[in-house]
Amino acid sequence: MSRLVRHLSEPIAPITAATRGEVVYEMFGDDDDLLALPIVDGDRPIGLIPRDAFFLKMADRHGRALFAKRPVSFLMDKDPLIVEEMTPVSDLNRLIVTKRPGALMDGFVITRNGAYRGIGTGLALFTAVTEESEERNRKLSALATQLSHSRLQALSAAQVKSDFLATMSHEIRTPLNGVLGISQLLLETDLMADQEKLARTIVDSGEILLRILNDVLDFSKLEAGKLDIEPETFALSRLADEARNLWSVRAGEKSLDYNVTCEGGDDQMIFGDRVRIEQVLFNLIGNAIKFTDQGAVNVTLSISTATGGRLLLRADVRDTGCGIPQTAQSRMFEQFSQADVSTTRKHGGTGLGLAISRRIIEMLGGTIGFESEENKGAHFWFEVALGAVSRSPELPAASAATDASPTPAPLRVLVAEDNIVNQQAIVGLLRLRGINADVVGDGQEALEAVQNRTYNLVFMDMQMPVMDGLQATRAIRDLPSTAAMTPIIALTANARREDEAQCLAAGMNLHLAKPVKKETLFAAIDRLASGQQSSEPLARTA
Known part of the structure; x- marks a missing residue:
């Protein structure tokens, strides 16, 4: 708590304006610690005699002769600084610095409701300010120590969280590899239609579980600021081919018309984080297919010239699905948020995909958004500025091998x-x-x-x-x-x-x-x- 002026008060007995100079001289001579004398009329302060100023006058050539027998009213400061005792020291300090710097040498009068209570000095003010500063420093030091401990605890907790997620990822991926691996082998055998459908259901369910696992890990990295951006050179046509090849089967299972087209130079070589761009694009495509039961999902990739010689990659994903209610649109990019928050929601998911997509696009310096009406489909898009590369188109990706x-x-x-x-x-x-x-x-x-x-x-x-x-x-x-x-x-x-x-x-x-x-x-x-x-x-x- 801040100190008050009353904490500076020295209860010096006041004198009246009729007190003679020689009496004051003796009072100062008898007490070396007496720095100022208050003059009162009744209990109301009317002046102040600072020690140094008094002795200067008395030491003048004719000082003793002039002032020894005269009342102190001839020597006193008739307009001293008068401060109420409940005034904060910080306010007093500001007042002296800005308006009455002389009070540091001469002192000031302290009152309660206008009545004399004591004397304050520059020394007392300096001591109080120093003690308050030291106390503040001690508190700041203690706070810094506490914050340091809290930071170490937070880092420790973050490390524990990271280790836990890494361990859980490993422990889930190991059996999941067996599930998906054996399921892929099963699909390579001669199966009846019903058996093949069941096997594909196992694969689809396993891939959904894998996407959930990846979403949780990516979100954890984003929260910790550890999601890496690793740019590389690639062709726009490769991005389109992978989007087409990866999702055409899933769209075909729902009998959807699925199209991926390039506009503005599909053979253009670009420089950016292909993995993260694919992650966002595939999330938007996956959502479009998930929420569309009939009709079409159309993906358009386009390149245009941006400022500074860079290229602007734009991806548009349009679907004819269920759309997004107006009441849910404001929270679509929030974490753990879905348009349907009921426990019986039809499509499932963690609600992290769009939140992660937004964070990734923002990390890449781009923008992402959508337009939708309930029961009229949705249009999601993002734009990212990338570097241009002048060389021949790359060879088809090795991942196209079959x-x-x-x-x-x-x-x-x-x-x-x-x-x-x-x-x-x-x-x-x-x-x-x-x-x-x-x-x-x-x-x-x-x-x-x-x-x-x-x-x-x-x-x-x-x-x-x-x-x-x-x-x-x-x-x-x-x-x-x-x-x-x-x-x-x-x-x-x-x-x-x-x-x-x-x-x-x-x-x-x-x-x-x-x-x-x-x-x-x-x-x-x-x-x-x-x-x-x-x-x-x-x-x-x-």
Whole structure:
């Protein structure tokens, strides 16, 4: 609490205006600590005699002769600074600095409701201000310490949260890889129509679970400010092809007319974060298909010239679905928000997709929005300024590889995986490409295997008993034989960017996150089998 003027008060006994100068001289002489004397009329202050000013006058050539026998009314300051005792010291300090700086030397009179209460001095004011400043500093220091502790606790909590999410991601992805892997294998067998429908339902449900998992992880990274932006060079036509190939099957299952078109140069090379742009575009397309039961979903990608020689990428996604009620439109980009908030909502989902999309587009310096009417469909769009690249269009992405383009020569492949179900899934998917793989259950066995037999490729899990995948990779790279050059692909449930960086730093060539689709798996095989490395990222399995 701020100090008051009464805390500065020194209860000096006042004198009257008739008191003679010689009496005052003796009073000051007897008390070296007496800095000022108040003069009152009754209990009302009428003047002040500052010690220094009084002695200067008395020391004048004729001072003692002139003032010793005279009343102090001839010597006193008839207009001293008078301050009520309940005035805050901060207000007094401001008053003296701005209007009465002389009061610092002469002192001031303190009153209560106009009646004399005591004397205040510059020394007392300075002491009070210093003590208050020290007290404030102590409080600020204590607050800083508390905030430091709170920050450490928050960082610790954030780390615990990050570790928890990473662990949960790993533990969910591992069995999910088995579910989706075995389901893909099941779909490659001769099934009756009902059986195929059930198998596809398993795949669809697993992919929905994977999207939810990815949304939660992405949102956590956004909240922590750790979502990375990694630009690369790519063609607009590639973005259109991937949007067309990925979602045409899903749209076909609902008998929707699904179209993806490019306007303004589909062969234009652009520079930006393709992965994040695809993430937003695919979220908008997925929503459009989800909320459209009949009619069409039309996607348009266009390029135009922006300021500063940059290019403006615009994506428009229009559907003929259920639309968005007016009452829900204001919260569509809020986290955990959906148009239908009832517990029996038809379409499900976390309500994070659009919130994440907005944050990503804003991170890229762009804008995102929508237009919609209930029962009349919706139109979502975003715009992002990207760099232009002047070179020939890139070759078709490796991710376009399918079963119809087998590897020219038989490959010897080693799979290092400790989970039995995941062993079955990866071995089964490789068999679809005519590859019979050897399987080991830990990194130590993988190290021994590459020394005993020549392999064209190794799939390496990260977390395994005895020796993990990172240790095994480093050990393989340190071998004195040609086995040290064996291409290694991380096939792991550790799906974060930092996990990918760890794998590449350990000497792996590529990183694939579980659960992995067969198309992505085959693309990785084709890339490394043809001598390519990790110069261009594969399509993410998320």
